[in-house]
Amino acid sequence: MNFIRRTFALLIVALAGQTLAHAQDPLPSWNDGPAKQAILAFVKEVTDKSDPKYVVPEDRIATFDQDGTLWVEHPMYTQVMYCLERVPALAEKKPELKNVEPFKTVLSGNRQAMAKLSMKDLEKILAATLTGMSVDEFNAEAKKWITTAKHPRWDRLYTELTYQPMLEVMQYLRDNGFKTYIVTGGGQDFVRVYSERVYGIPPEQVVGTAGGTKYGYEKDGKPFLTKEPRLLLNDDHAGKPEGIHLMIGQRPYAAFGNSTGDQQMLEYTKAGDGARLAMLVLHDDAKREYAYGPAEGLPDTRVGTFTQALYDEAKKDGWIVISMKNDWKRIFAFEN
Amino acid sequence: MNFIRRTFALLIVALAGQTLAHAQDPLPSWNDGPAKQAILAFVKEVTDKSDPKYVVPEDRIATFDQDGTLWVEHPMYTQVMYCLERVPALAEKKPELKNVEPFKTVLSGNRQAMAKLSMKDLEKILAATLTGMSVDEFNAEAKKWITTAKHPRWDRLYTELTYQPMLEVMQYLRDNGFKTYIVTGGGQDFVRVYSERVYGIPPEQVVGTAGGTKYGYEKDGKPFLTKEPRLLLNDDHAGKPEGIHLMIGQRPYAAFGNSTGDQQMLEYTKAGDGARLAMLVLHDDAKREYAYGPAEGLPDTRVGTFTQALYDEAKKDGWIVISMKNDWKRIFAFEN
Numbered sequence: 079m080n081f082i083r084r085t086f087a088l089l090i091v092a093l094a095g096q097t098l099a100h101a102q103d104p105l106p107s108w109n110d111g112p113a114k115q116a117i118l119a120f121v122k123e124v125t126d127k128s129d130p131k132y133v134v135p136e137d138r139i140a141t142f143d144q145d146g147t148l149w150v151e152h153p154m155y156t157q158v159m160y161c162l163e164r165v166p167a168l169a170e171k172k173p174e175l176k177n178v179e180p181f182k183t184v185l186s187g188n189r190q191a192m193a194k195l196s197m198k199d200l201e202k203i204l205a206a207t208l209t210g211m212s213v214d215e216f217n218a219e220a221k222k223w224i225t226t227a228k229h230p231r232w233d234r235l236y237t238e239l240t241y242q243p244m245l246e247v248m249q250y251l252r253d254n255g256f257k258t259y260i261v262t263g264g265g266q267d268f269v270r271v272y273s274e275r276v277y278g279i280p281p282e283q284v285v286g287t288a289g290g291t292k293y294g295y296e297k298d299g300k301p302f303l304t305k306e307p308r309l310l311l312n313d314d315h316a317g318k319p320e321g322i323h324l325m326i327g328q329r330p331y332a333a334f335g336n337s338t339g340d341q342q343m344l345e346y347t348k349a350g351d352g353a354r355l356a357m358l359v360l361h362d363d364a365k366r367e368y369a370y371g372p373a374e375g376l377p378d379t380r381v382g383t384f385t386q387a388l389y390d391e392a393k394k395d396g397w398i399v400i401s402m403k404n405d406w407k408r409i410f411a412f413e414n
Numbered sequence: 415m416n417f418i419r420r421t422f423a424l425l426i427v428a429l430a431g432q433t434l435a436h437a438q439d440p441l442p443s444w445n446d447g448p449a450k451q452a453i454l455a456f457v458k459e460v461t462d463k464s465d466p467k468y469v470v471p472e473d474r475i476a477t478f479d480q481d482g483t484l485w486v487e488h489p490m491y492t493q494v495m496y497c498l499e500r501v502p503a504l505a506e507k508k509p510e511l512k513n514v515e516p517f518k519t520v521l522s523g524n525r526q527a528m529a530k531l532s533m534k535d536l537e538k539i540l541a542a543t544l545t546g547m548s549v550d551e552f553n554a555e556a557k558k559w560i561t562t563a564k565h566p567r568w569d570r571l572y573t574e575l576t577y578q579p580m581l582e583v584m585q586y587l588r589d590n591g592f593k594t595y596i597v598t599g600g601g602q603d604f605v606r607v608y609s610e611r612v613y614g615i616p617p618e619q620v621v622g623t624a625g626g627t628k629y630g631y632e633k634d635g636k637p638f639l640t641k642e643p644r645l646l647l648n649d650d651h652a653g654k655p656e657g658i659h660l661m662i663g664q665r666p667y668a669a670f671g672n673s674t675g676d677q678q679m680l681e682y683t684k685a686g687d688g689a690r691l692a693m694l695v696l697h698d699d700a701k702r703e704y705a706y707g708p709a710e711g712l713p714d715t716r717v718g719t720f721t722q723a724l725y726d727e728a729k730k731d732g733w734i735v736i737s738m739k740n741d742w743k744r745i746f747a748f749e750n
Contacts, residue, residue: 270663281663293652316629327606327617
């Protein structure tokens with residue numbers, strides 16, 4: 079009896095110890111290093127009332143780029159995959175598209191030919207597959223796709239290819255009173271479909287490239303919104319701070335990106351008073367994910383570009399570069 | 415001793431009773447009647463897990479028009495007052511405006527002439543006083559004005575002329591898990607300056623008419639945003655549901671308005687599944703505030719219009735009309 083009690087007591091202590099260890103490390107998927115230390119130090123400063131850099135909770139805003147910062151962006155942006163895969167269903171509804179480029183090439187399934195499509199071609203495909211339907215129809219289609227479509231390399235749902243260390247940072251910031259936002263060059267409506275489930279970020283905290291909608295009535299008088307091919311916000315490059323002003327109205331205290339598309343958001347964040355955190359994810363892990371950008375001397379790709387100039391600005395301006403290879407203990411939740 | 419104890423005990427009971435009474439009535443400035451009952455019944459339905467109309471907290475969105483719904487809009491929208499009163503300072507900076515209409519008329523101070531300015535004239539004044547400066551400059555100016563400028567009839571700050579019953583509804587909804595938004599035809603940037611302090615609504619939960627901004631750099635390289643005379647969102651009429659989609663991405667469960675500018679927002683809200691609350695403030699209290707709209711057979715005014723057609727749609731579509739005269743025990747917090 080005494081032995082059992084003693085064992086039980088030890089077990090309790092051990093479990094409590096484990097809980098404590100976990101509570102002490104809010105970023106378990108990060109290796110100890112300058113990136114992790116910068117995050118911890120920043121949160122300590124802005125939440126400590128006795129620190130001159132203390133920030134009241136209502137001003138604690140953190141913004142995150144999505145593609146390449148929160149999840150894999152290779153070999154192609156996930157949303158572009160969605161648009162390409164929507165083309166067959168679109169051609170069923172509008173058979174006249176079957177003989178028109180660039181739809182003809184997409185329908186051919188010839189991946190080599192598809193890889194050569196120009197930006198103009200892609201824009202045509204995006205407009206055709208993302209607009210001209212009601213908001214409710216779009217949401218239903220996108221939701222269906224994102225819960226079934228898989229990434230060719232890992233044969234896993236795209237939503238499983240989110241970076242575990244970044245999910246931890248978002249949670250850690252929220253636990254410390256931050257409101258976390260996605261600020262993406264991707265489509266606002268697309269990301270809003272899964273943002274709550276995947277990132278714990280509600281739709282209203284997703285800022286992205288957005289088109290206009292048009293209010294109208296069905297035959298029975300019921301009102302609905304149609305997605306229009308009219309660009310309201312091009313949420314990339316300078317469009318990111320402009321989008322942040324439009325949608326949030328406050329300058330972030332922390333911002334995370336990975337490409338030239340995030341440059342202005344990081345500059346704008348870092349230019350504020352007090353403690354500001356700007357971080358840049360460097361894709362330098364060809365084995366576990368991909369390597370591209372100046373670290374590997376790789377050429378620019380169609381996806382977000384991480385140029386030498388961006389790297390230099392980061393170093394000069396005090397942004398923290400996150401090395402996926404060195405700073406991340408694991409990249410995906412499904413890894414051991 | 416016993417007497418003191420007894421008195422003390424009675425006092426405690428009395429105080430507790432008062433607290434209890436307050437807890438039991440979250441809307442103390444409302445008279446009992448169909449409007450108050452509709453609000454209480456709606457909140458009960460959407461928060462009761464055993465009710466088929468239960469709504470999960472993350473979907474609880476409520477939207478409020480501002481002018482005429484949350485505060486006084488007569489004799490002129492507060493923001494238009496701001497723009498008119500900014501003209502002298504503007505003319506100091508740009509003396510060439512002193513001899514150009516409509517600025518000349520505004521500078522004359524002739525109220526009769528000012529009242530006759532056309533919509534086009536007003537638009538010129540709005541563009542000149544709301545754009546062409548940095549976001550930070552605008553915020554500082556607007557903040558200074560709103561904390562000092564007074565309404566001519568009451569000689570009180572405009573922010574004191576918010577409707578106490580509506581402040582109670584907003585707080586009551588928030589206490590029940592709702593995220594409250596302002597959705598105004600007025601300028602988004604203007605309202606965001608005081609929304610947190612006056613309504614308890616943070617800047618990012620203000621949706622309004624919005625112009626574009628332009629990202630640029632000061633001479634020392636510091637980035638800043640300039641307000642541009644380029645309309646991004648005309649947040650009135652059909653622009654309200656369109657703005658809600660852009661900025662929130664979810665259909666509200668409750669919406670409050672007072673004019674034809676709110677018609678589509680109320681229709682859109684009411685057309686959703688389950689329990690939806692649409693309410694319309696009727697200005698029928700000439701003594702305590704103003705009377706305008708069909709209830710008094712008054713002609714349309716320059717400010718938000720409440721037409722007979724809107725009233726008829728409300729009755730047909732199950733929107734609740736709030737009579738300021740009958741439903742509100744007091745209108746302003748400064749009343750006894």
